[in-house]
Structure formats: structure tokens, C-alpha cells
Amino acid sequence: MTTGTQAPTVPGRPRPAAHLPAGPGAGAGPGTGAAAPAQPGGASTGMKEIRFAALGDSLTEGLGDPVAAGWRGWAPLLAQGLAAEPSAVRLLNCSRSGALTKDVVEEQLPRALDHRPHLASVVIGANDTLRGSFDIETVARRLDTVLAQLRSHGAEVLTACLPDPGRMLGLPWPLARPLGRRMAALNQVVHVLSERYGAVHLHAARHPWVADRASWSADRLHPSELGHRLLAREFHDLLAARGLSDGEPPSTTPGGPGPGAAASVWWMATKGTRWVADRCTDLLPDLLRLAGREARHRLAGTDGLLDLRSRDATAGALARLGGTSLGQ
Known part of the structure; x- marks a missing residue:
């Protein structure tokens, strides 16, 4: 399953040979994720150690899947199934809530490379x-840098496309369409770069479970425990199909009930208003401008031009990456 119109594939680069795991990880730093699923065990038991680094934002941090120690999320759930013996896996979760592609390049990537990940x-x-500062060319350049660096250091890479936030939040069309157009551009970049670097790519944007309300937490932007488990299971299936995972697949049975209507109201009253306000400070003036432009084009019957311009900008951004990785 794919999403959006496929842009031309940019020139490829040599791909390192797959190796998961490559062998014992002597000297590698311990995982620092709040809910790392396994402790180092390779040196003492003779098992080959698998080092897994997770880069991203609140989705990978685990928001929506609370545990006693904080958040868990799909990455620790996946890590438990990467090896026949879970204690052989060392997870370093570099992600943090609110992170941008800039933060991944500047802060998370160096930490991940120090972990010397197999995955x-x-x-x-x-x-x-x-x-408001969104620019698809800048985002594409940063993602290209991250994937190129990880692959050049021998890591297998997992990527995913994501659902449209405007659709998930049920925003009115003048607000939802500009956000949807941006997400479509981001997903197209991820699709193309994933193919370019031979990444294990999950087409999650329009997966059937995305439409299931039980898969989402009260904020409707982060997966619930069920959603995180489904993400982990999908990633595990893709890795297993490539021979990159031989542990038990993550369970898709939640440990508790999903969020109800009362939880959604409580989240909006206690945290949601602040969440929206934080983003409106930067995004709202630009989004209102985009919404006004959207309405004008619809009245004129030329709203298709906005889609075309977005696709052209995305294709141009990918084409300008050329055959070598660019910096920020």
C-alpha cells in the first residue's frame, strides 16, 4: 500500500550490506531509553548483541502508552522481539517530544552513531x-543526511510515513488541506529516500488500523497502547520478512482499556489547550494565511494548482539532493 503520487526516484548510492546483528557489541554504551526492554547480555552469555537506536519525536518516545516509569511505546515493544533472547537487545531511545528534523540531525544522530547501532x-x-517555517527542501535535506549517515555506518534503517494530522483532528477543510498537503510532501520524501537507502519502510499513513479510534490516545495524534503495539507488530513483520528479526512478534493485546470520550475531554481540559496554544503561537498566523489562500482558490476553482505546486516543490527538493548527501 502506498500514499500519494510517487515522485521520480533520485539517484541512488552504494548500500552497505545488511548485518543484524554484526556480532558482540563490546564497548557500546548502555541504552538510555526510559523503558529500554533489555539489559546488556552479550558479553556474559555469549549471545550476539543487537544494538537498536530509535530517533524521532513523541511518537517514538511513546506518548499514548503510559507505564509506571513514564512512556513505553512501540520501540521497546519491537526491541523485545528482535532476538530470540530479548536480553541480547540494547535499545537507545534518543527521541523526545516536540523534536524537529533539525533536532534529529544536531542532537539525536550523534548519540545514535555513538551507540553503533545494527538497527x-x-x-x-x-x-x-x-x-510556520515548514520548507520541504530543508526537511528533505535533513532526512537525507540522517539516513545517509546511519547507512554509511552500517545500520539497517526503519522508516514510516504518517497519517495526516488535520484529518486525525477533524479540522475544517481550509485548515486541514494545507496541513494534509504538507504531510503528503513529507511522506513522499520519506518514500523516495527509504527506497534510495534500502530502508525497511512501513506505509502507515493509510493502514486500516489508522482509522480505528481505539488505536489512538485521547489527543487523537498519538497512538494508544493498542496503536503502539500495532506499530511494533508491523515493523516486526517487515523485519522478519527480510530475515532481520528472529524473536517473538510483539503482542497486539493491550494491557488495559483504550481511551474513552471522558479521557478525550479530560486531556483537552488539562493538557490539550496548552498543546494547541504552543503550536498556534508559531503556526496559527501562517495557517490562517494558508487557509485564506485555500478558500480563495476553491472559490475560483483553482485549488488543484496548490496540489500541483506542492508536488512540484517536493519533486524539485528530491532532485536537488543529487547523488551525494548534503548537510543542513
Whole structure:
């Protein structure tokens, strides 16, 4: 399953040979994720150690899947199934809530490379689409840098496309369409770069479970425990199909009930208003401008031009990456 119109594939680069795992990880730093699923065990048991680095924002941090220690999320759930013996897996979760592609390049990527990962996940960009400064060429250049660096250091890479936030929040069309157009551009970049670097790519944007309300937390932007489990299971299936995972697949059975209507109201009353306000400070003036432009084009019957311009800008951004990785 794919989403959006496919842009021309940009020139490829040599791809390192797959290796998961490459062998014991002597000297690698311990995982620092709040809910890392396994402790180092390779050196003492003779098992081959698998090092997994997770890069991203609140989705990978685990928001929506609370545990006693904070948040868990799909990455620790996936890590438990990467090896027949879960204690052989070392997870470093570099992600943090609110992260942008810039933060991944400047802060998370160096930490991940220090971990010397066999496997690295890069699920990022949604917060960029919610900023007034969004520029698809800049986002594409940063993602290209991250994937190129991880692959050049021998890591297998996991990526995913994401659902449209305007649709998830049920925004009116003048607001939803500009956000949807931005997310479509981001997903197209992720599709093309994933193919370019041989990433294990999950087409999650229009997966059937995305439409299930039980898969989402009270804020309707982050997966619930069920949603995180489904993400972990989908990633595991893709890795197993490539022979990159031989552990038990993550369970898709939640440990508790999903969020109800009362939870949604409580979230909006206690945290949602602040969440919206934080983003409106930067995004709202630009989004109102975009909404006004959207309305004018619809009245004139030329709203298709906005889609065309967005696709052209995305294709141009990918074409300008050329055959070598660019910096920020």
C-alpha cells in the first residue's frame, strides 16, 4: 500500500550490506531509553548483541502508552522481539517530544552513531509540518543526511510515513488541506529516500488500523497502547520478512482499556489547550494565511494548482539532493 503520487526516484548510492546483528557489541554504551526492554547480555552469555537506536519525536518516545516509569511505546515493544533472547537487545531511545528534523540531525544522530547501532529507526517530520517555517527542501535535506549517515555506518534503517494530522483532528477543510498537503510532501520524501537507502519502510499513513479510534490516545495524534503495539507488530513483520528479526512478534493485546470520550475531554481540559496554544503561537498566523489562500482558490476553482505546486516543490527538493548527501 502506498500514499500519494510517487515522485521520480533520485539517484541512488552504494548500500552497505545488511548485518543484524554484526556480532558482540563490546564497548557500546548502555541504552538510555526510559523503558529500554533489555539489559546488556552479550558479553556474559555469549549471545550476539543487537544494538537498536530509535530517533524521532513523541511518537517514538511513546506518548499514548503510559507505564509506571513514564512512556513505553512501540520501540521497546519491537526491541523485545528482535532476538530470540530479548536480553541480547540494547535499545537507545534518543527521541523526545516536540523534536524537529533539525533536532534529529544536531542532537539525536550523534548519540545514535555513538551507540553503533545494527538497527536504527527514523520516524520524524510531523512537527515540522506544524511549524510556520515548514520548507520541504530543508526537511528533505535533513532526512537525507540522517539516513545517509546511519547507512554509511552500517545500520539497517526503519522508516514510516504518517497519517495526516488535520484529518486525525477533524479540522475544517481550509485548515486541514494545507496541513494534509504538507504531510503528503513529507511522506513522499520519506518514500523516495527509504527506497534510495534500502530502508525497511512501513506505509502507515493509510493502514486500516489508522482509522480505528481505539488505536489512538485521547489527543487523537498519538497512538494508544493498542496503536503502539500495532506499530511494533508491523515493523516486526517487515523485519522478519527480510530475515532481520528472529524473536517473538510483539503482542497486539493491550494491557488495559483504550481511551474513552471522558479521557478525550479530560486531556483537552488539562493538557490539550496548552498543546494547541504552543503550536498556534508559531503556526496559527501562517495557517490562517494558508487557509485564506485555500478558500480563495476553491472559490475560483483553482485549488488543484496548490496540489500541483506542492508536488512540484517536493519533486524539485528530491532532485536537488543529487547523488551525494548534503548537510543542513
